[in-house]
Amino acid sequence: MAKKKKYKRLGRGSTLIQAFYLYDAEDHLLMVNGSFTEEYRRFYYQDIQAALIKNQVGKMVFLILLLLALLGGTAISLSAGGDFVPFALVLGLxxxxxxxxxxxxxxxxxxxxxxxxxxxxxxxxxxxxSVKKARKIISLIRERTAEQERQMPPPSPAAGRVLPPVLPRG
Structure with missing residues (x-):
């Protein structure tokens, strides 16, 4: 009977029609893409060559500008008083x-x-x-690859020798 793998959820995300989940197992990461059907992708730790983080400064700038506009509108509505208080609630929430x-x-x-x-x-x-979660996953990948390398048997002395090519006679 096959041994069941234990998975630990590392993260989740979603769009309007898709949900994404990332799980950790002993020897791989599993990404599940679920919409109307589910798609599974395994990333074995020994196969991962690089983990890349691309900062999204534009998204943060947009969020800050939107927040400032909403807070500014709320402040103006509250300072005007009277009939503008409900408008302040609409912007403040x-x-x-x-x-x-x-x-x-x-x-x-x-x-x-x-x-x-x-x-x-x-x-x-x-x-x-988020950058924090990405760094956490990178450190997990480093730990797991180091753990797998420790479990590998040492290379045999014959593995390092290269035999000369065989040339055709004639």
Whole structure:
């Protein structure tokens, strides 16, 4: 009977029609892309050649400008008083939501796109959107690859020798 692998969820993300999950197993990362059907991608630790973090400064600047506009509109509406107080609530509520969601990400390094590169593919990992989480996954990859290298048997002395090519006679 096959031994069941234990998975630990590392992250999740979603768009309007897709959900992404990233799981950790002993020897690989598993990314699940679920929309109407599920697609599974395995990234074995020994196959990962690089993990790339691409900062998204534009996304953070947009979020800050949007937040400032909402807070500014709220302040103007509250200072005008009277009939403008409901308008302040309409602007203030999205500002609080953006602040509660975006501030922790901004304070821990900002937004990013995360890529894993192997010999055959370079793929974006959508569940990882913050620099802090990307760094955590990179350290996990380093730990797991070092662990796997320690478990490998030492190379035999014959493995390092190269035999000369055989030349045709004639």
């Amino acid at each position: 999205p500002a609080l939501i953006i602040l509660a969601w975006g501030l922790p990400i901004m304070l821990t390094g900002g937004f990013c796109k995360f890529y894993l590169q192997s010999e055959v593919q370079n793929m974006e990992i959508p569940p990882v959107k």
